[in-house]
Amino acid sequence: MAVIAIFGAGAMGAGIGRRLVEGGATVLTYLEGRSPATRERAEAAGMRPASLEEMVAADIILSIVPPAEAVSVAEKLAAVAAGHGKRITFMDCNAISPKTMGEVAKRFDPQHAEVLDGSIIGMPPKPGYDGTKLYVSGDAGNRSGILAGRGLDIRRIDGPLGAASALKMCYGGINKGVIGLGTAMMLAAIRSGADQSLKGELADSAPDLNRKLSLGIPDMYPKAYRWVAEMEEIAAFLGEDDPASLIFRGMAGLYRKVAEDRNAGGELAAQLDGLLARE
Structure with missing residues (x-):
């Protein structure tokens, strides 16, 4: 039986873990220092708690954590892999730029680990939803093949380490950029008293966009x-010479504002919900 380790049991990590368990794999996860909610989520998904030493002994290790934690997770696992008896396979599946992916890979000694570049597109797997895709690059030996046939849509990219991360940056920039743009302009409409007219015009002339934003x-x-760090990664991916990088620095600030608002009681979210509910 395949043994797959997933570092990160958030909504995505647990969703993928559940799908792999349903596909017949044993799925390990590291829960030290994690919240009771995370532990309950992992248990419900059929994931088994494991030590770092047990994690690196798995057939493949997937890192599915917030982008800001990608390098530190790699460092933690690389230290354990250095003392392990066999060469491990590690796949970073986080929303990071190709440059950051390179930093992740540098944490591992090639003698101790083969590093793959992965990117997840879609919502977490759940019953009735099969739209989650895992793109993989830098995998000349098809080490990710162990994941295929276990309920995941694995899509190989014929490109070097970083190609899958570049895809995630481009797709995430479009998808989450649109959500951020809609959020910013709806808040501006609310502040200026144009909110009802804006909502009506979107419903009238751009129904698909209106549905997506709603x-x-x-x-x-x-x-x-979590999207704050992803927007910063996209800005870094575009580079200082690309004026569009400023857009995503702004998006990072917007998502930081939304996160702070949520922690403070959700006043902005309530305003947006009131507008989005109108038809």
């Missing part, structure tokens, strides 16, 4: 704190 903005609130 669903996507409320869904974003609990994730905003």
Whole structure:
């Protein structure tokens, strides 16, 4: 039986873990210092608590954590891998730039680990939803093949380490950029008294966008704190010479504001919800 380790049992990590368990794999996860909610989520998904030493002994290790934690997780696992008896396979699946992916890879001695670049696109797997895709690059030996046939849509990219991360940056920049743009302009409309007219015009002339924002903005609130680092990664991916990088620095600030608002009681979220509920 395949043994797969997932570092990170958030909504995405637990969703993928559950899908792999349903596909017949044993799925390990590291829960030291994690909250009771995370522990309950992992248990409900059928994931087994494991030590770092047990994690690196798995057939493959997936890192599915907030972007800001990607390098520190790699450092933690690399230290344990150095004392392990066999060469491990580690795949970073986080929303990070190709440059940060390179920093992750540098944490591992090539003698001790093979590092793969992964990116997840779609919502967490759940019953009735099969839209989660895991893109993989830098995998000449098809080490990710162990994940195929276990309920995950694995898509190999014929490119070097960093190609999958670049895809995530581009896709995330479009998808979450649209949500951020809609959030910013709806808040501006609320402040200026143009909110009802804006909502009506979106419903009239851009119904698909109106539907996306009506669903996507409320869904974003609990994730905003994680999207801050992702927007910063996208800005870094674009580079200082690209003026569009300023857009994503601004998006990082916007999502930070939404996250702080949520912690302070959710006044802005309530305003947005009131507008989004209008037809």
